[in-house]
């Protein structure tokens with residue numbers, strides 16, 4: 001086992017200035033600095049100031065920030081993007097990373113200041129930043145013009161960055177029809193049927209989310225393979241006839257009792273020879289990490305719902321056992337986010353048998 005190094009005083013710098021580090025990243029994104037350096041690597045500070053229409057002093061402060069944070073590199077008098085930023089332009093993920101930064105800035109950032117109060121109260125007090133009287137974020141989205149679109153743009157990009165384990169890590173050979181519970185803007189459904197042409201998916205969600213999903217499905221030209229079903233995931237029965245029920249970024253929102261109820265409902269709905277997939281980020285079973293999960297915990301504590309939690313793997317496995325699933329297994333493919341899939345089977349014969 002590798003010993004964790006002790007915290008040093010220098011390690012405190014990114015903690016003390018965590019908010020400032022994020023604002024450097026956010027300003028770079030809002031001002032489109034990475035796009036400029038992608039087009040014109042080697043631009044000088046003066047050229048960057050002119051192109052971004054910034055006073056020279058502002059450009060100097062921003063470039064000091066981005067270079068210290070290693071988002072940009074300085075070569076002589078010129079600046080270039082970090083290698084990973086350029087790689088994200090090359091593989092098409094840069095716009096998704098930028099959407100995620102916007103999600104953090106416009107949805108998560110201000111409510112995060114309610115973290116201590118939320119911990120004390122055991123409630124998601126960041127919700128007070130969004131008008132409405134309901135107790136979860138999703139049902140409040142419609143109360144602010146444009147918020148639904150902003151939320152699903154960010155959510156779709158989170159899913160796009162983290163879903164390779166769902167799209168490529170699961171064997172869909174024996175699957176025909178997937179019911180995507182709380183499928184939101186439909187990004188996972190679109191990715192699934194695009195990668196696996198034999199699949200059909202139904203996105204089940206609230207009517208407001210389905211408006212976004214239907215738009216995205218039409219834009220993708222996939223109306224013949226993806227349909228939608230408006231329902232409440234707790235109050236309404238799930239439609240029958242599916243050999244796979246998917247919970248994507250869903251069982252991190254609710255309490256243990258609610259997750260058990262949803263998994264029990266999925267077990268009643270899915271074909272007996274089918275399977276249930278749980279896809280989201282996980283925390284380690286030993287409660288010591290990873291860092292991504294630990295920091296994302298601030299969002300989950302302050303916003304989605306009073307009991308939102310990135311649970312450890314073993315919590316899901318325990319609920320599946322209590323619900324009467326016959327077997328389950330973990331699927332991971334590595335990567336920089338702690339996402340994975342728990343695949344659960346109603347009957348003992350698993351697809352790998």
Ligand SMILES: C[S@@+](CC[C@H](N)C(=O)[O-])C[C@H]1O[C@@H](n2cnc3c(N)ncnc32)[C@H](O)[C@@H]1O
Pocket residue numbers: 138155156159181182183184185187188204205206209231232233234247248249250
């Ligand atoms: C975190 S988002 C996940 C979206 C999508 N599955 C993904 O991975 O990108 C949670 C989704 O659950 C939906 N949801 C929350 N509560 C719901 C309820 N009671 N009934 C139906 N959908 C609900 C929200 O509208 C939202 O689209």
